[in-house]
Every structure is written in C-alpha cells, then in structure tokens.
Amino acid sequence: MTSFTEGSYPPAVKAELERQRLVQAVKDWSLAHGLVVRPPATVAPDDLDEILSMNAPVTLFPSPFPRRCFEEAKAVQTTYNELYARISQDDGFLGKIVQEVAGGDEFIAQLWDVHLRVKQEGYVQNLALGLFRSDYMVHQDGDDLQIKQVEFNTIASSFGGLSAQTSLLHKHLSQTSYPLLRDAGARAALDLPPNESTRGLAAGLKAAADAYGPSELGHRTCVVFLVQGGERNVFDQRHLEYELVRQTAGAVPVFRVPFAEILARTSIAAGSAKRQLLYHLPSGGDGDGDGDGEGLVFEAAVVYLRAGYGPSDYPDAAAWEARFQIERSAAIACPSVLTQLAGMKKVQQVLATPETSSSSSANNNSNTPPYSTALRRFIHDDASLAGLWRTFANIFPMDASTAAGREARRLATDATACQGYVLKPQREGGGNNTYRGAIPGYLATVPEEHWGSYILMELITPPPLSNTILRGGKLEQGGVICELGVYGTCLWDQSSMAGAILHSEESGYLLRTKGDQSEEGGVAAGFGCMDSCSLV
Ligand code: ADP
Ligand code: MG
Numbered sequence: 001m002t003s004f005t006e007g008s009y010p011p012a013v014k015a016e017l018e019r020q021r022l023v024q025a026v027k028d029w030s031l032a033h034g035l036v037v038r039p040p041a042t043v044a045p046d047d048l049d050e051i052l053s054m055n056a057p058v059t060l061f062p063s064p065f066p067r068r069c070f071e072e073a074k075a076v077q078t079t080y081n082e083l084y085a086r087i088s089q090d091d092g093f094l095g096k097i098v099q100e101v102a103g104g105d106e107f108i109a110q111l112w113d114v115h116l117r118v119k120q121e122g123y124v125q126n127l128a129l130g131l132f133r134s135d136y137m138v139h140q141d142g143d144d145l146q147i148k149q150v151e152f153n154t155i156a157s158s159f160g161g162l163s164a165q166t167s168l169l170h171k172h173l174s175q176t177s178y179p180l181l182r183d184a185g186a187r188a189a190l191d192l193p194p195n196e197s198t199r200g201l202a203a204g205l206k207a208a209a210d211a212y213g214p215s216e217l218g219h220r221t222c223v224v225f226l227v228q229g230g231e232r233n234v235f236d237q238r239h240l241e242y243e244l245v246r247q248t249a250g251a252v253p254v255f256r257v258p259f260a261e262i263l264a265r266t267s268i269a270a271g272s273a274k275r276q277l278l279y280h281l282p283s284g285g286d287g288d289g290d291g292d293g294e295g296l297v298f299e300a301a302v303v304y305l306r307a308g309y310g311p312s313d314y315p316d317a318a319a320w321e322a323r324f325q326i327e328r329s330a331a332i333a334c335p336s337v338l339t340q341l342a343g344m345k346k347v348q349q350v351l352a353t354p355e356t357s358s359s360s361s362a363n364n365n366s367n368t369p370p371y372s373t374a375l376r377r378f379i380h381d382d383a384s385l386a387g388l389w390r391t392f393a394n395i396f397p398m399d400a401s402t403a404a405g406r407e408a409r410r411l412a413t414d415a416t417a418c419q420g421y422v423l424k425p426q427r428e429g430g431g432n433n434t435y436r437g438a439i440p441g442y443l444a445t446v447p448e449e450h451w452g453s454y455i456l457m458e459l460i461t462p463p464p465l466s467n468t469i470l471r472g473g474k475l476e477q478g479g480v481i482c483e484l485g486v487y488g489t490c491l492w493d494q495s496s497m498a499g500a501i502l503h504s505e506e507s508g509y510l511l512r513t514k515g516d517q518s519e520e521g522g523v524a525a526g527f528g529c530m531d532s533c534s535l536v
Contacts, residue, residue: 008183008185008188009061009185010059010062010063010064010186010466010468011061012466013060013186018180022173025173026055027470027473029169030055030056030165033165033169034165035166037056038053038054038232038233039053040232043472054472056166056530057470057471057472058469058470058531059467059468059470059513059529059530060173060475061170061178061467061468061534062167062190062533063467063531064535064536065534066536067191067535069136069146069147069484070147070533073134073509076134077487077488080388080488081490082379082384082490082501084132084152084154084343085130086378086379088335088492089492089500091115091119094338094342097350098112098344100346100399100452101452101453104446105425105426107310107311110320111341112341114323114327115327115337115338115341118337121328124274124275125330125333126494127208127211127332127494128333128334128492128494129207129302129333129335129489129490130154130204130488130492131157131201131304131488132154132157133160133485133486134485134486134488135484136391137460137462137483138482138484145463146390147391148391148460149348149391153343153485154340154342155308155335155343156305157485159485160197160239160508161235161236161237161238161243162236162530163509164197164198164199164508166532168195170192171192174192193535195509197487197508197510198239199243200506201243201487201508202246202247203489203507204334204491204503205302205334206244206248206252208301208302208503209248209252211491212302212331215276217299221252221298221301222253222254223255223300223301223304224257224277224302224331225254225304226262226308226326227256227259228258228307237306252301253298255279255298259308260319262322263318263321263325265282268329269299277299277303277326277331279297280295281297281298283295301332302333303329303332303333305334308340343428344426345455346453347374349457350372350374353395353404354370355373356403375389394458396411396456396457397452398412398451398456399452400451405452412439418436418437418439419436419437421456421458422435422456423435424454426453433519435459439456464479465480465481467513469529471529478516480516481514482511483511483513483528484509485509486508487506487509487510488506488507489503490505492504511530511531511532511533512528512530514529
C-alpha cells in the first residue's frame with residue numbers, strides 16, 4: 001500500500017511567498033479567534049505573561065483521516081460513556097485493581113484513600129459527571145486500517161476548547177487560502193466534519209449544574225474550575241467557561257480556583273448535613289455591600305478538575321485534604337476519585353486482555369471474540385461488546401501471577417521483542433511512558449515486585465503521512481503521526497446500576513499531530529500540535 005491519501009495532499013507549499021501568506025493567515029485567524037496559548041517563559045518575561053498570548057501550534061492543513069475510522073470512533077463513544085460510568089459505580093472492581101498497582105504506586109494508593117475516607121462517612125452526592133476523551137490512532141495492518149484506542153481519559157481531558165477553533169480555522173483556510181495556492185493538491189475538495197467539542201463539553205457541565213438544582217442555603221450556584229497555577233493552556237479552558245456562560249445566559253457563573261488555593265477559597269457549609277461546598281469570592285473586604293465585612297458566597301454545583309491528575313499537584317498533606325474536601329462535598333465532581341481511578345491504564349488493560357481459552361470454554365464458540373471477564377461484567381449486549389472490542393489494541397499485564405503477565409515480562413525484557421511495545425505506568429499528562437528498546441533498561445531500575453503497576457501495550461503503527469506544523473512562528477515540514485480524541489460527556493447516578501444515566505453524548509473530537517520522530521504527542525507538553533480531520 002502506498003498512501004491512503006494518494007500522495008498530493010497535503011501539499012508542502014514550497015513557494016516562499018505562498019508560504020508566508022498562508023502562515024500570516026493562520027497566525028491572524030488564530031489570534032482573532034482565541035486559538036492561542038500563553039507564551040512560555042522563554043518567549044515572554046513574567047510581567048508580560050498576563051497580557052500576551054500566542055497562536056497554538058497547528059498544522060497548516062487538516063490531516064487526511066480515514067472516514068470509516070472516524071465514524072467508528074464517534075459511534076462507539078456513548079458506549080464508552082456507559083462503560084466508564086459503570087466502572088466508576090463499582091468500587092469493588094476498582095478496589096481490586098488499585099490493590100494490584102498500589103504497592104508500586106503511592107499516588108494511586110493515596111487517591112484510593114480519599115475515596116475510602118469519604119465512603120466511611122457516607123457520600124452526600126450521588127451524581128457524577130464525566131467529561132471523557134477516548135484517544136485513538138489508526139493502525140495499518142497491510143491494506144487494512146483500524147481505529148485502535150491509545151487510552152481513555154477520565155480527568156482533565158483537554159483541548160476541547162481549542163479543537164473546535166482548529167476545525168474552524170481549517171474550514172476558513174479552505175474557503176480562502178488553499179484555493180489560491182498553485183499546488184493542485186491544495187485545491188482538492190476537502191470533507192471537513194463539523195466539530196462541536198466546545199458546545200458539547202459545556203453542555204455536559206450545564207447538565208450537571210441543572211441536575212444539582214438551586215441552593216437550599218439561598219446562595220447563587222456556580223461552577224468551579226480547579227486549575228493548575230501557571231497554566232499555559234488557559235484559553236482552552238476559557239472557551240468552555242464562556243460557552244457555559246452563554247448556554248446558561250449568565251445564570252451560573254464560573255470561578256477559576258488554583259488547586260493550591262482550594263482550602264483558602266472554598267469551605268463546607270457549617271452546620272449542614274448536606275455538606276454544600278461554598279466558594280468565597282475574594283473581595284479584599286466588604287464585597288457584597290451589606291456592611292458585614294464578608295465577600296460574596298456562592299454554592300458550587302459542579303467542580304471541574306483541570307488539575308489534580310498527577311502527584312505534582314499534591315506537594316503536601318494539605319493538598320490531599322483539599323481533594324478530600326471536594327470529594328466529600330455535595331458538589332458534583334468532574335471527576336470523582338472513583339471516576340479518576342477508572343481512567344487508570346490498568347483498567348484499560350484489564351478490559352482489553354482476552355479471556356484465556358481454558359477459562360472461557362463455556363462461551364468459546366468460534367464467532368464470539370474472547371471478551372475479557374471485566375468487559376462482560378459491565379457490558380451485556382452483543383453489539384456494544386463487539387464495538388468496544390474492535391477498538392482495543394493488545395495490552396498485557398506485568399504481574400508474575402498470570403500467564404499473560406509472564407508473557408509480557410518475557411516480551412518486555414527481550415531486546416528484540418520489546419521493539420514493538422510501550423510500557424506505561426498509572427500516570428496522566430504525558431512524558432511518563434517508556435518506548436521500545438528503552439524498556440528492558442528501564443525495568444532493570446524498577447524492583448520486580450513493582451512491575452505489576454505497569455502495563456505493556458503493543459505499538460499502534462499508523463500509515464505514513466506528511467504535513468507542515470507551525471510552532472512558535474517556525475515551520476516544520478515532514479512525516480507526522482495523528483491521534484484522534486473523541487469527547488464524551490456523561491452524567492449518571494452512582495447509587496443505582498439500572499437506568500442511572502441522565503445525560504450521555506458524543507461531544508466532538510480532537511486531532512493532535514506530532515512529528516513522526518517523537519514518541520509522545522501531548523500538545524501542552526510541547527511535542528504535538530492541533531489539527532483537524534480531512535475525511536478521505
Ligand atoms: P498519557 O496519559 O501520558 O497521555 P498515553 O497513553 O496517551 O499517556 O501515551 C502518550 C503518547 O504516547 C500518546 O499520545 C501516543 O502518542 C503515544 N502512545 C501511547 N500508546 C501508544 C501505542 N500503543 N502505540 C503508539 N503510540 C502510543
Ligand atoms: Mg494521552
């Protein structure tokens with residue numbers, strides 16, 4: 001197979017003047033429409049940080065993406081919503097998995113501890129909200145192209161705000177700049193699917209705020225965004241905030257709270273068994289004009305975490321107390337601790353590792369794939385099982401107690417076999433994985449009794465593609481790898497298994513593209529860039 005794009009698209013745009021004109025169009029549109037990030041400290045000194053933004057790294061052209069794979073990933077999203085809602089409801093299942101990894105993973109152990117503490121006193125909020133993103137790459141197997149899941153994100157799934165803008169940027173360029181380029185490939189008719197990520201994610205937040213209902217304490221309700229200090233990807237989050245304000249006609253204000261300031265800016269309502277979470281607007285004195293010296297107080301209906309997914313947000317015991325305060329409060333957490341834990345890569349592995357033939361003999365008729373026990377526990381109808389199963393790549397446990405785990409240990413420590421794999425710990429946010437030939441050496445530094453807290457995943461090998469990336473004002477042209485993310489929003493009742501889902505939507509997509517020499521693809525981490533799909 002040569003290339004599924006037939007070679008002429010996207011063009012390299014070699015003529016200097018054409019290239020400059022296109023780059024100018026991208027820069028100006030991006031700045032005018034908030035397709036931007038804060039500049040890194042190396043570009044702008046600290047005191048200018050608050051008044052400067054720069055265009056987010058982006059491809060000059062929407063990358064070709066196989067339509068069938070795109071549609072399959074979108075179609076399976078509400079099934080994924082349901083799957084992860086059910087996993088979150090099952091603390092017995094999650095507890096067992098936590099036990100398997102917690103020995104080698106203090107962070108997971110501490111998260112679980114927050115859940116146990118709240119469980120002991122009793123949860124006061126049964127509703128849970130997920131703003132999910134399921135990430136995929138296209139796997140090329142001969143002439144066959146399959147959509148395969150890289151990971152499922154249950155916390156701080158980012159770029160929904162910027163990705164809708166990226167789709168609009170490429171649409172705009174297709175109506176203005178591309179037709180003026182001399183390269184015939186640039187003038188091809190493009191099929192650019194609409195992208196509702198901003199609207200969809202904000203609608204999820206609104207569904208939760210509506211379900212929370214009015215304050216019984218007589219406050220205005222609000223949504224709190226928990227964010228990291230020094231966040232550069234702030235406009236991505238602002239797009240969601242502005243859209244939520246638009247959808248609620250201003251009835252539900254949004255407040256951004258740095259994770260480190262949770263205990264200073266929020267409190268649990270005194271003397272109320274319902275443990276409402278109050279947000280105290282800093283006013284520098286008498287904020288509400290009634291002369292009592294107190295600032296305005298709001299009741300948080302929803303707490304949306306864009307922080308708290310990794311150990312660096314928990315430098316001390318107070319940070320864990322802060323997370324505990326959110327978890328035990330009446331605010332609908334997005335995500336709750338259980339939902340965050342459902343996103344462990346170990347969960348993905350347990351869902352994807354096939355039933356061994358000996359233990360599945362009861363349902364071993366030749367037409368039924370060897371679905372895992374875990375998948376069968378949560379999903380019961382054949383079409384949903386088959387739809388999810390098709391998207392799973394091969395993933396192995398790394399424990400010594402199962403045949404699959406022993407096979408993985410052999411693969412991971414063999415200098416040749418390891419070339420086809422990536423080793424992952426239970427972490428989010430990029431930069432944590434070990435690839436190919438580096439795996440045996442890395443494992444040699446980890447005590448063997450902790451290997452079980454990792455998973456070993458077969459590398460997905462996408463078809464060759466090229467594109468041009470504009471990053472920090474400079475162009476990089478060459479081979480690229482694309483990763484599709486499909487957003488899902490889901491609001492459910494933790495306490496009842498049947499009919500528990502109040503809202504479930506496939507909520508738009510993200511395409512992230514990286515140079516094919518880079519293993520990691522995070523945009524925020526500086527490796528990847530924003531892109532959109534041109535369906536082929
Ligand atoms: P994180 O939680 O840090 O985002 P991921 O599982 O998404 O971890 O891995 C980070 C990046 O590594 C992905 O965006 C992708 O570019 C690459 N990657 C991860 N798993 C695979 C895989 N099985 N095949 C190819 N690339 C992968
Ligand atoms: Mg990822």
